Amino acid sequence: MPAYVVGHKIPDSDSICSAIALSYLKNAIGEECVPARLGELSPETLFILDKFGFEQPELKLSYAGESLYIVDHSDRVQGPDDIDDATILGIIDHHKLGDITTSTPLECWIRPVGCTNTIIKMMYDFHGVEIPANIAGAMMCAILSDTVIFKSPTCTTADIKCVEALAEIAGIEDPQALGMEMFKVKSAVEGTPIRDLVLRDFKDFDMSGNKVGIGQLEVIDLAIFDEMKDDLHADLAALKEEGGRHSVMLLLTDIMKEGSEILVVSDDDDLTAKAYGKATTEGRVWIDGIMSRKKQVVPPLQDSFAG
Amino acid sequence: MPAYVVGHKIPDSDSICSAIALSYLKNAIGEECVPARLGELSPETLFILDKFGFEQPELKLSYAGESLYIVDHSDRVQGPDDIDDATILGIIDHHKLGDITTSTPLECWIRPVGCTNTIIKMMYDFHGVEIPANIAGAMMCAILSDTVIFKSPTCTTADIKCVEALAEIAGIEDPQALGMEMFKVKSAVEGTPIRDLVLRDFKDFDMSGNKVGIGQLEVIDLAIFDEMKDDLHADLAALKEEGGRHSVMLLLTDIMKEGSEILVVSDDDDLTAKAYGKATTEGRVWIDGIMSRKKQVVPPLQDSFAG
Known part of the structure; x- marks a missing residue:
């Protein structure tokens, strides 16, 4: 076998x-x-x-x-x-x-x-x-x-x-x-259903007993999301409810500008302020230099949940 | 640093x-x-x-x-x-x-x-x-x-x-x-306090939420333990209470005969019968061929705790 x-x-x-x-x-x-x-x-x-x-x-x-x-x-x-x-x-x-x-x-x-x-x-x-x-x-x-x-x-x-x-x-x-x-190829998002985009590279984490989902889309130019952000945000909120998650985040990563806009829906309004030192405005925040979910997004978030 | x-x-x-x-x-x-x-x-x-x-x-x-x-x-x-x-x-x-x-x-x-x-x-x-x-x-x-x-x-x-x-x-x-x-050198146990012997190679495991301690003494001839087994057994019982353990086992391994006598103190009288298909008599059981805690003792025990 x-x-x-x-x-x-x-x-x-x-x-x-x-x-x-x-x-x-x-x-x-x-x-x-x-x-x-x-x-x-x-x-x-x-x-x-x-x-x-x-x-x-x-x-x-x-x-x-x-x-x-x-x-x-x-x-x-x-x-x-x-x-x-x-x-x-x-x-x-x-x-x-x-x-x-x-x-x-x-x-x-x-x-x-x-x-x-x-x-x-x-x-x-x-x-x-x-x-x-x-x-x-x-x-x-x-x-x-x-x-x-x-x-x-x-x-x-x-x-x-x-x-x-x-x-x-x-x-x-x-x-x-x-x-x-x-x-x-990865940057081509037109015509893709919103949920498919959100889930394209999406991972759940257990953070001190809280389920936290973090998706990431890496593209050559963030402008392609301009007309889509409200829909993405609404879908993150739905995904949070469906999965009983504490928080859902979507990183929109601009690989040329080398940074990410993070869309957030969370039980904790201060989530990004605590973890990354930068608060969201209307559930969004751009952070220069953030490219890696694994190295830059997850560890500070996990630490902020832990303590 | x-x-x-x-x-x-x-x-x-x-x-x-x-x-x-x-x-x-x-x-x-x-x-x-x-x-x-x-x-x-x-x-x-x-x-x-x-x-x-x-x-x-x-x-x-x-x-x-x-x-x-x-x-x-x-x-x-x-x-x-x-x-x-x-x-x-x-x-x-x-x-x-x-x-x-x-x-x-x-x-x-x-x-x-x-x-x-x-x-x-x-x-x-x-x-x-x-x-x-x-x-x-x-x-x-x-x-x-x-x-x-x-x-x-x-x-x-x-x-x-x-x-x-x-x-x-x-x-x-x-x-x-x-x-x-x-x-x-390892087989020289004379003059060593009982507790030191029990703890010489002792490991605790978490088995489905139960703390289980398993020690092992590997010697060239088990006969050196003949006069000691009651004391060893009494000390295992004490160790079980002190640490709030579900079970404590001590493997007395005869490296020439290639097998182990297991001394057991447990909340579950059928522990070895369930895990190894052989019941203890007065808290002791010899099992031919058992040499390895890691490969032969822990996995079946863990499985039997898991259910």
Whole structure:
């Protein structure tokens, strides 16, 4: 029976490309693995799969009785709902350590780098397995996506070197140009239902017992949201109620201006003032330099809930 | 300010040798680190430190405001009491994934192998840092201890290969003979206060909300305990009350006969029958083949608590 490799709910490019890349590696070393996904793919991820000739991983929500590798998360709320009834063989991740626990020893490769695929490249190197060109291409795109083409504060030297090495394997001369092409696909929001936009890259967190949902949209120019903000705000309020959340935030990140406007609906009017030192006006606040949910948005928020 | 490297409470040889070996590696790559310990050392660990010329790591119980690497555990109950007020930079471990969480990304090297030091050897290789002979010797002894000279079911090919490589670096011709010498030191229990024996290698676990303490003594011949079992049993009962524990178990492991007698004091008379299919008689039961707390004792017990 094969093991599954699965990323987080509302999968992003890193979750999907990690699942594909890790499955190939595990198969190469004699451990049968199949990539899977917990939800629908974003236009960006579809662009990557199409460009490098991959099918979508199997949509699989239930893992009871199965064995699996978890990629790109270690928080229970982001993983399969029935994860307690599965055997976790390993976790490959680059986030804070979440609340997933196991009853048996496992394999964890967790590093403070910009992208899970940077770690999977280390695993290929450790096992001495050659990376096929199309897998290298997909891994490279995931790193360019997660690091916002090296602009995110989460980006490390390891990520940049990894992209260089993968670009060579994939035969791609200008990785950053491909990155911009990818972000243009990501920036196309016209015609997309509001709820789909809000959920495109949305994660729930448990913060001292409070459920907090944080979405992020990274685009080349925030102006595309100008006509949409009231609708986005209304949908955040709905999403907060539906999920019994304490707060919902949506980061509208301008990757060229290198900052984010945060839309907030919260039980606590002072949420952003406490966490980031900047209050909202009509539920909105622009903060210069904020590019990373993981590194800049979640930790101060978690600290402010904790104490 | 240096970071600390610290193993679990009631430190064993793996926790101490890991702290020393990882600190050296981190210093070698420019990250200032100091080994520390959460308690007194066992005769076995003192034997290793003496043999390879190391001082005892600093006894340090409080880490508030400090940064630290956690080795040989990932369960909160086994770590520093004020770990919530510290910054965890990384975890190197070979146990099931415990309930430690962080608010920022970190470095985790967790592998299903027999000993933390086997993983630390991988880290030296990854960074291309040469292991000094005395550190190699201490790492090797920790692996021989944790794998019960390769007899434990937790022992993997990686552990055996690692001992071979470390023995060569340390210039030790017969690692297994050194292992037996070490276990003879470990087997010397005469004159040791009962409580010291019970706590020599004792770990608390949270099992579905119940505190369960499990100690283990590995010796060359169980006969040395013949006159002691009533006293041990009485002390387990006292320990159970003092700590508000649901159960306390002490594994008396015969490394030559390759099995363990388990002494049990529990709120549940059927504890071992449920978990291991074998009931106790007067709070004692011998189980053939049980050598490993981590692999053979904890998981079935945890499952039986989970329901």
